[in-house]
Amino acid sequence: MMSEPGATVDEITLTIEARLTEVLAQGRERSRAFSATYFQLWDSLEAMARGGKKIRPRLLMDAYQALGGIDERAAVEAACAMELLHIALVIHDDVIDKDLIRRGEMNITGRFASEAMLRGVPRREAHAWGEASSILAGDLMLTFAHSLLARLDIQEDRRHAVLDVFDDTVFESAAGEHFDVWLSLHLERSRPQDVLVMVDQKTAAYSFHAPLVLAAVLAGATTAVIEELTVIARQIGVIYQLRDDVLGLFGDERATGKSTLSDLREGKETLLIAYARADAAWADVEPFFGDNNIRVSEAHRLRRVIEESGALFFVESVIAERCEHVHALIQNADLPAALSEQLIALTSTCNSRAS
DSSP, rough: OOOTTTOHHHHHHHHHHHHHHHHHHHHHHHHHHHHHHHHHHHHHHHHHHSSSOOOOHHHHHHHHHHHHHHHHHHHHHHHHHHHHHHHHHHHHHHHHHHHOOOOOOOOHHHHHHHHHHHHHHOHHHHHHHHHHHHHHHHHHHHHHHHHHHOOOOOOOOHHHHHHHHHHHHHHHHHHHHHHHHHTTTTSSOOHHHHHHHIIIIIIIIIIHHHHHHHHHHTTOHHHHHHHHHHHHHHHHHHHHHHHHHHHHHSSSSHHHHHTHHHHHHHHHHHHHHHTTTTSHHHHHHHHTOOOOOOOHHHHHHHHHHHHHTTTHHHHHHHHHHHHHHHHHOOOOOOOOOOHHHHHHHHHHHHHOOOO
């Protein structure tokens, strides 16, 4: 299962996927002793873990190697924990957003609900069953992620530090998600700085900060390096999410696997929306924002107002400015050359991605 020293990115990804499959297969086998639907739930979790970009675990592994880490087994376990955390948060996020589609296919809620309806269960009860299945699946992935880290065969003080990072990450990500839902209630006008705080907490904390800091802790990096990586990771995370928000409204659905109606239907508060609200034309389309039954023509009007307000140009300029800032941070940081190159490449990928 272990990859050889100097393994390529593809080999590292295969190693991570092999260990993830092993971990989830253990849960799947244990589930055989329970109900058929519980076994089916574990089937769904295994399917979710297959494929995907593996951004977070690959980031951790790349950073760990660049920082001189030599215990690859421990790094792989931590990398898998990051992917399990990602799966957990994605599942719960879909429940909160009432989404039924993920990566162009039905998610756990959609799959379990549709199967229940096919067996004659009324829509409302079937959807509740689907959401319950998702909530429990997300809880299981959180527990498995924590278990992998708690069982790391490393020095006790280092394992405690790893667990502290994980605990802080989950705590902050929950705060960010909670703030996101609050903003979507539209009880008060959200400011651009509110949205940026939410993005930092909800996305940057677990997607970039946690993998980089865990890699540094496991590799025995200095406090100074960890502090530099913290600042850099936060900036990259915001870039990633701002690009995601742009793609959510203006991206190619075939590439993103997500409907461009989803964020508008949900009434998702993004930097695009926070900026567009200041435009006089927003009042004409505001009733459509957050409308569960929004029509394609109405969504088109909303997107046109957002673009003509200058919001798209503004967000693109914020992304470009932050990319420039991150590059300067990386160049001035006391990091290994290999890690600096990786982080610059990662920043560019987060900016230019189409999915």
